[in-house]
Amino acid sequence: MFEKYDVIVVGAGHAGSEAAAAAANLGSKVLLITMNMNAMAQMSCNPAMGGIAKGQIVREIDAMGGYSGLVTDRSMIQFRMLNKSKGPAMWSPRAQSDRMLFSIEWRKMLEQTRNLDFWQDTVVELLVKGDVVVGVKTDMGIEIQSKTVILTNGTFLNGKIYIGTKQFPGGRMGDRASYGLSDQIKALGFETLRLKTGTPVRVDGRTIDFSKMEEQKGDEVPGQFSFLEDTTLKRQRSCWITYTSPVVHDTLKLGFKDSPMFNGRIEGVGPRYCPSIEDKIERFSDKNRHQLFIEPEGWNTVEYYVNGFSSSLPDYIQFKALREIPGFENAKIFRPGYAIEYDYFSPTQLNYSLETKRIKNLFFAGQINGTTGYEEAAGQGLMAGINAHLKVSGKSPFVLSRSDAYIGVLIDDLITKGVDEPYRMFTSRAEHRILLRQDNADTRLTGRAYRLGLASEERYQKVQAKLIKVESLKKFLFETSIKPTEINKFLEQENTPGLNQQVKMASVLLRPQVTLQLLEKAHNGLRELIKKQGISKEEIESAEIQVKYEGYIQKEQEIAIKLSKFDDIKLNPDFDYDRLKSISFEAREKLSKIRPKTIGQASRISGVSPSDINVLLVFLGR
Numbered sequence: 001m002f003e004k005y006d007v008i009v010v011g012a013g014h015a016g017s018e019a020a021a022a023a024a025n026l027g028s029k030v031l032l033i034t035m036n037m038n039a040m041a042q043m044s045c046n047p048a049m050g051g052i053a054k055g056q057i058v059r060e061i062d063a064m065g066g067y068s069g070l071v072t073d074r075s076m077i078q079f080r081m082l083n084k085s086k087g088p089a090m091w092s093p094r095a096q097s098d099r100m101l102f103s104i105e106w107r108k109m110l111e112q113t114r115n116l117d118f119w120q121d122t123v124v125e126l127l128v129k130g131d132v133v134v135g136v137k138t139d140m141g142i143e144i145q146s147k148t149v150i151l152t153n154g155t156f157l158n159g160k161i162y163i164g165t166k167q168f169p170g171g172r173m174g175d176r177a178s179y180g181l182s183d184q185i186k187a188l189g190f191e192t193l194r195l196k197t198g199t200p201v202r203v204d205g206r207t208i209d210f211s212k213m214e215e216q217k218g219d220e221v222p223g224q225f226s227f228l229e230d231t232t233l234k235r236q237r238s239c240w241i242t243y244t245s246p247v248v249h250d251t252l253k254l255g256f257k258d259s260p261m262f263n264g265r266i267e268g269v270g271p272r273y274c275p276s277i278e279d280k281i282e283r284f285s286d287k288n289r290h291q292l293f294i295e296p297e298g299w300n301t302v303e304y305y306v307n308g309f310s311s312s313l314p315d316y317i318q319f320k321a322l323r324e325i326p327g328f329e330n331a332k333i334f335r336p337g338y339a340i341e342y343d344y345f346s347p348t349q350l351n352y353s354l355e356t357k358r359i360k361n362l363f364f365a366g367q368i369n370g371t372t373g374y375e376e377a378a379g380q381g382l383m384a385g386i387n388a389h390l391k392v393s394g395k396s397p398f399v400l401s402r403s404d405a406y407i408g409v410l411i412d413d414l415i416t417k418g419v420d421e422p423y424r425m426f427t428s429r430a431e432h433r434i435l436l437r438q439d440n441a442d443t444r445l446t447g448r449a450y451r452l453g454l455a456s457e458e459r460y461q462k463v464q465a466k467l468i469k470v471e472s473l474k475k476f477l478f479e480t481s482i483k484p485t486e487i488n489k490f491l492e493q494e495n496t497p498g499l500n501q502q503v504k505m506a507s508v509l510l511r512p513q514v515t516l517q518l519l520e521k522a523h524n525g526l527r528e529l530i531k532k533q534g535i536s537k538e539e540i541e542s543a544e545i546q547v548k549y550e551g552y553i554q555k556e557q558e559i560a561i562k563l564s565k566f567d568d569i570k571l572n573p574d575f576d577y578d579r580l581k582s583i584s585f586e587a588r589e590k591l592s593k594i595r596p597k598t599i600g601q602a603s604r605i606s607g608v609s610p611s612d613i614n615v616l617l618v619f620l621g622r
Helices: 014-025 054-063 068-075 099-111 181-187 246-253 277-283 315-322 374-392 406-417 438-452 457-479 484-493 505-509 516-522 524-533 537-548 550-567 585-594 599-603 610-619
Strands: 005-010 030-034 048-050 076-082 092-097 116-120 123-129 132-138 143-151 160-163 166-169 192-204 214-216 239-243 291-296 303-310 333-335 338-345 362-364
Touching: 005 014, 005 132, 005 374, 014 030, 014 099, 014 116, 014 143, 014 374, 030 143, 048 054, 048 068, 048 374, 054 068, 054 092, 054 374, 054 406, 054 438, 068 076, 068 092, 068 099, 068 374, 092 099, 099 116, 123 143, 123 181, 143 374, 181 192, 192 315, 246 277, 246 315, 277 303, 315 333, 362 374, 374 406, 438 457, 438 537, 457 505, 457 524, 457 537, 484 516, 505 516, 505 537, 516 524, 516 537, 537 550, 550 599, 599 610
Parallel strands: 005 030, 005 143, 030 116, 143 362
Antiparallel strands: 048 092, 076 092, 123 132, 132 143, 160 166, 160 338, 192 303, 192 333, 192 338, 214 239, 239 291, 291 303
């Protein structure tokens, strides 16, 4: 019935969908197994993609030929570029999506992908010979052979849902949990732990009084995620902002005694950066209100997502408290919020390729590694799909460093530091974030993906054309002078001093008040160059950032090169760290557990000090 596959992907969430697409597009014969074909890449929580640092990850996935950016653009109902008041390293694209359309577009793209087959079933067991995975067994009793297996089970492994005192098994509301597989993996010697996450009530928009809320519109000129397709959002749906109050908090507190989080029925650790409303009330007791974002679920539905009101309190308490929030006085809900607890496996048990150290040809990606968020899962899925294909092909793993991509930061953090709470990406986690901007993901990564065979010729040529235009624009700015008579009236309008003599345009652009758009208005030659070469808004923005921040970018590149030298110093994976009595006991314990590949990775392990690294360098004769 089934042929032998190169790659089997278990789970069709964001990680699994990207993994299957990547491996298939590289040429592997792939089988994607999912419990529900109608829920591919389903947005189980909020109907949005991107955000702080997460938007950079989506751009990186797109730059390498992944699907998340394209699907987001095709299902988008609102676009905002966050943090525009800050420096470009902080700018982060975010989109509200039509939840149902997002899943439909994902399925459509996967079904149009060559080399990709589908099977609706539940995987209950891995087929393992010695220390090598050779396939899977399903709930139907079918054994399917494969050269590699990628597990992307999300929150489904031994998943349990909590609403007040009620608890029942489930991977998410309406979907059953997955049993058997997690127990087998634990029996194989993997460290298995529990985490929890949650989601808020969904509200009937026909019963919301938006006049009592603040409207939050999308950007006047909406952007997009994909570098490949040019899509313009013709219309947008607004989000809305409202607030809790002391009355709301007091009502919620009535249910604390039945809260699974407070009475200890949930063992797993919850996300610190996306806490439930009851957790926020407890942790931030000095705050008398908390902001809530009311997000539409799509173009053609009245369902709304109450971002910031995640809860596992009894349903009647959630409902009572909701109706005390401005705008929700007469609200009706589609379903209550709930918490879900699930198994994950410590990611320190993985190599950089996301292949497990214990079982060869077995890869983990997504929430199974302790992360939270669609974007983090999708980035891992893309890398696991690439590396499973490379493993089958007998080629070396494809690894992104911390100075290459946010995806590189994500994976290095996971396998080097591990997680004790759901991991979420932030710009602050990336020490080279001025290099890892959302605007340059294509110039950073498309060339590498093209050489792998993942990014298309069309995508590669588009990046090359962009590079030529940006460099041409920069050259013009550095070589061409502008006269006081041309620019001073524009400078006065921006409350910045005029020029006394003509200077190069690049030096004027260094002023915080001056933009390339302003220079374009003032200088005919610049305006003609942009028009003649067809330089786009995005290319203008990229050139402006590179000119304004040239010194910072150059300095960061030098630091990245210096630090990368430590990543070139290899460590023997079988080295006995207990022999080095001159390093701390904690360092010996952590090094023995994680088995870093390089000195660079060892230096990033929590508990390993600079002096411990110096001892290692001395031992290696460095």
